Amino acid sequence: MSARTRDAVFDARAMEGLARVARFEPGLLVEDFAAPVAQEALAAAEVLLTGWGCPPLDEGALARMPRLRLVAHAAGTVRHHVTGAVWSRGVLVSTAAAANALPVAEYTVAAVLLSNKRVLDAARAYRETRGDIGAFDALAGAGNYRRTVGVVGASRIGRRVLELLRPYDLRLLVHDPYLDPAGAAALGVESVGLDQLCRASDVVSIHAPELPETRHLFDAARLALLRDGATLVNTARGSLVDTAALTAELVTGRLHAVLDVTDPEPLPADSPLWDLPNVLLTPHVAGSLGTELARLADTAIDEIRRYARGVPLEHAVRAEDLERSA
Incomplete structure (x- = not known):
């Protein structure tokens, strides 16, 4: 996600909640899947927590993440970054669109x-x-x-x-x-x-x-x-x-x-x-802003928690859904 997204959506409380369900590097933000600083973390990543500004998850990006099993999106549509390569790999996808x-x-x-x-x-x-x-x-x-x-x-x-x-x-x-x-x-x-x-x-x-x-x-x-x-x-x-x-x-x-x-x-x-x-x-403000952004983080983190426990995701996205949804 972009730095702006991280700073807006994931406050200290959200980061604490994420730390309770996953191992991650709090200081690492990936805005470019080819960035050298991210390669070690990507290679070990089982879950990718995404948000606004996420680059496309194409074949090249996925090749850097051989262990990837879940993309948990802390925003609405996944059209901008989830490609056919994600579905071909069988990676699970979740969205905070309901939030x-x-x-x-x-x-x-x-x-x-x-x-x-x-x-x-x-x-x-x-x-x-x-x-x-x-x-x-x-x-x-x-x-x-x-x-x-x-x-x-x-x-x-x-x-x-x-x-x-x-x-x-x-x-x-x-x-x-x-x-x-x-x-x-x-x-x-x-x-x-x-x-x-x-x-x-x-x-x-x-x-x-x-x-x-x-x-x-x-x-x-x-x-x-x-x-x-x-x-x-x-x-x-x-x-x-x-x-x-x-x-x-x-x-x-x-x-x-x-x-x-x-x-x-x-x-x-x-x-x-x-x-x-x-x-x-109004300037595209109907969606989440201000205090409402915390709900996006909570939803994505809860999906990671469900994945970690081995229970079905609550907000899973299927490839066929994208043919007639935002």
Whole structure:
């Protein structure tokens, strides 16, 4: 992992926890598998603890680690460093994606509830009028009671969002091509087609993976299906939305958006989205940050503990999973 990742994710408490389950050199950080200083440690390594900034684990890297049996990733996706060579070697792979899903889901739920409540509109009107009660007339239709929320993707995050929203008086829809009726029933939600979800929802929240087939999943035609006043929430990846098409809709004021990710990221300085009153832009902060980073370390260390005890990993990744996951 990068030095920045180590310093952010693995505090003194995490290092103490790691020392209780594994032998390691606290001062050794590998950022380049070919670095001479790392060769002795790599040759003896049974477990590789990885994070953001890990270089690819290709044939050349694996040749330096003949004893490697587990890659425990203290972050989300392993796409950036786990190659086919890892699967060919039969190395186990674990991820902390489930831990990273929790703050993303919490951010999303907050965005859904505040969007239906039209909090941004209320705050702006309150500020601009310095408390003129008449300015709130436009908020007469706001609120969460009996609103419809559509979740695109029954991923770890999507499922957690649905779980957190269940106690509210909301109609919950989900679209996922891999979710069968039994799975939807188990989630306690209604599974519908994507176009139907767009037409019916007051808020649409995207939790699908970034794949070639999901690029511009929300193009001009699909955005046009959203009802007037609907909100699009994107905490997945910017490429799932056609930015030009979304911008055209938002400029008219017909839609609202909460965007934690964009394409490109960041947006150009002259993008209208920076200044539109119906858009909330945040700098990719829905995922783990601050105190939440400790959860990533705890998850990875716990997986190493499970491996050491000879019990199944709780968050194992399979090669076939990567074909349809982030």
